[in-house]
Amino acid sequence: MPKVVFITHAGARHQVDAAAGESLxxxxxxxxxxxxxxxxxxxxxxxxxxxxxEPDWVARLAAPSQQEEEMLNFTAERRETSRLACQIQIVDALDGLTVLMPEGQH
Ligand code: FES
Known part of the structure; x- marks a missing residue:
């Protein structure tokens, strides 16, 4: 089962198991x-x-849909590496995927 890592804005690291087919x-x-x-x-x-x-992982993800792009435009802290976790489908190749949280989410 792939492991994915979430790092909060404060720096807390959470590694969890993610089943292939579910969303991040x-x-x-x-x-x-x-x-x-x-x-x-x-x-x-x-x-x-x-x-x-994390920049190393951006190109390994499927491109965001137009709907995701539009929602990202509503976020206060959008960056080039921004994604919506619900739109990222876990596959085995994403073992080790690492993402960080925006400051406004805690
Ligand atoms: S946009 Fe609502 S859960 Fe992802």
């Missing part, structure tokens, strides 16, 4: 990782699952 958001919520509220339940409609993907 679900892996965070199911493991009690703070900072991923996922208010819309993964419908790409709230942006409370905003993360910054």
């Amino acid at each position: 958001m679900r892996a965070a919520v199911d493991n009690g990782v703070p900072g991923i509220d996922a208010d819309c339940g993964g419908m790409c409609a709230c942006a409370t699952c905003h993360v910054f993907v």
Whole structure:
């Protein structure tokens, strides 16, 4: 099972198991990782699952949809590495994926 790592803005590191086929958001919520509220339940409609993907991993992810791009534009801290965790599907090749939380999510 792939392991993914969430690092809070304060620097706390949370490594969790993520089942292939589930979303990165679900892996965070199911493991009690703070900072991923996922208010819309993964419908790409709230942006409370905003993360910054470690630069080495950005190109290994499927490109964001137009809907995800539009939601990211509503986030206060958007960066080039910004993604919505609910839109990232876990596959075995993402073992070791590391993301950071924006300052506003804790
Ligand atoms: S959970 Fe709402 S946009 Fe990701």
